[in-house]
Amino acid sequence: MINVRREKESGIEPIWNWQITAACALVLLFVGIAAISFGPINIAFADIVRTVLGIHGGLSGQDRTVLLDLRLPRVLLAALVGAALATSGAVYQSVFRNPLADPYLLGAASGAGLGATIAIINAHGDVYSLLPIFSFVGGTLAVLTSFFISGRFFAEPQSLLLSGIAVGSFATAIQTYLQQRHSSSLRPVYSWILGELTVANWQIVTWSSIYILLALAILISISKQLDGLMLSDEESFSLGINPNRLRIIAVSAATLATATAVSASGLIGFVGIVVPHLVRGITHRVTNRNLLTVALAGAGFLVLADLGARTLLSPAELPIGVITAFVGAPFFLVVLRRRRSAS
Amino acid sequence: MITISNLDFSIAGRKILNDISLTIPSGKWSCLVGPNGAGKTTFLKVLLGSAPYSGSVRSKGSEVFRNHNRNVAFVPQQPQIPQGITVAEYVMLGRAKKDGWGNESQASRGFIGEILGLTNLYGMHKQYVSALSGGEMQRTLIARALAQEPELILLDEPTSALDLHHQIEVLNNLQYLQERGVTIVSTMHDITLAAMYADRIIVMQSGRVLAEGGADEIIHSSELRAAFDDRINVYTLDSGRPVVVAKKDGR
Secondary structure (H helix, E strand, O other): OHHHHHHHHHOOOOOOOHHHHHHHHHHHHHHHHHHHHOOOOOOOHHHHHHHHHOOOOOOOHHHHHHHHHHHHHHHHHHHHHHHHHHHHHHHHHHHOOOOOOOOOOOOHHHHHHHHHHHHHHHOOOOHHHHHHHHHHHHHHHHHHHHHHHHOOOOOOHHHHHHHHHHHHHHHHHHHHHHHHHOHHHHHHHHHHHOOOOOOOOHHHHHHHHHHHHHHHHHHHHOHHHHHHHHOOHHHHHHOOOOHHHHHHHHHHHHHHHHHHHHHHHOOOOOHHHHHHHHHHHHHOOOOHHHHHHHHHHHHHHHHHHHHHHHHOOOOOOOOHHHHHHHHHHHHHHHHHHHHHHHO | OEEEEEEEEEEOOEEEEEEEEEEEOOOOEEEEEOOOOOOHHHHHHHHHOOOOOEEEEEEOOEEOOOOOOOOEEEEOOOOOOOOOOEHHHHHHHHHHHHHOOOOOOHHHHHHHHHHHHHOOOHHHOOOEHHHOOHHHHHHHHHHHHHHOOOOEEEEEOOOOOOOHHHHHHHHHHHHHHHHOOOEEEEEOOOHHHHHHHOOEEEEEEOOEEEEEEEHHHHHOOHHHHHHOOOOEEEEEOOOOOEEEEEOOOOO
16 A cells, blocks of 8 residues: 555656557557458458358458458558568667667668669569568668678667668669669669558568567567667666667667568658657657557558558559658657657 | 776777776775876776776676676766656666566565655656756766665766755765765766765876875875876865865966
């Protein structure tokens, strides 16, 4: 009894708010069902449940194909990619102590773009089976190069940021050169850069879910310690953390998630910045203990954005990157303004 | 007790600490004094165990480098001030090592309440640390160090950002700790204050220790004057308290 009163008096409520996490999970579920239901062909909720669970009376024929081979993998991929980008964004922001850091910061995006361009130029026929592999290798190589050039890893986070920018520009320059030489490849590369989930199939969902869920599990398991990186290295060391080792684990996992997301769906901007700040705006907390909430919110955000991309100009499709920026940017500004007036 | 022998520390070929050998007694307040660039802050980081050194720095028989078995609090001169975290939560970080990160125990919550009272932070425990004044932030840092219940507390210029009244308030908080058996090592530019509070003074210049010993003895020593190139005067007030002031135009 005394403890309870004291707790209230000293203002130490639990930093992690499970109600908000649960709300995000509910929203994701709701948005997911909506995204599976709506499209050029609308599918009733009962039919979805019956078909997925294999109960008698489920869909058949074309509707069944639309549900199982098109909608379901696409919604799952959107959720995975959204969770990956949002979580990596939040992690990069705390590792680099920079609220504007995004998952593409260390050259992952440009490297992946270069890899994808090379794949598109050299592929004859089935580009899409090669594209993820090339862009994954490209993105990972670019990040490793950034680390290698900056030399002392995290001795100076700023130098890592700068080498990431340099590597990114270099990769983009090569990519542009290749595009100009092979102008026939301009269109597919361009549409890839704007981000697309149209290619989603069960194969892509399967391998990307392995990497993304692994990376997310690592990040969420270290999320409490990540709070220590808000302090100086000496302070976090004195509180029992090895800051450089923690940063290397965090950045590696976040890069794995980002590279996988980019190779599965192209460059989808703004999720990595908007969603973490949105969660912070709602919870009034900068803490990484909300990482699970960030992942769920990111998943919900991208599933919703993809629903918009498919339905707004139906039957034509908008690039999803356009939707995330169109919705994300103004929303972001509102949150930013509210936070400024709150502090 | 921390035993230091033949301690060297270099960055990019430049020697920051040069062949230091001394012991830091337990339960005492040792103060590092010397001009800027003498290596005081680096010395604190070595004592913390976060900086790789050559030579030997042993506490309870084991080297301190990356030794997480010790419980050492560190109060930096310029802390990274995080956004979106309240005073109470910030002080609670001090319990992270004892309770595990993010698993604050019920007992810790009660303990934090007491510490907030002790450091006069009780009314502002719900404020964000990013909104605190310099003096309040320094008290919050001390409170977090208290929450750690450390065996050793290292402070880098704990008073440099504070007005005279707050300097005394912070130093009294530290004295409270010391009376309870905690070893304190601090750097301090104000040698007068150092002489008032510290038991021992270590005089440093260009990475070397020129002298170390009891505060009363060191304050009148020629080594202290030598460390500052003879640009200080030491006076003794009628009450017997020594006062150190900088010379102007050689006087």
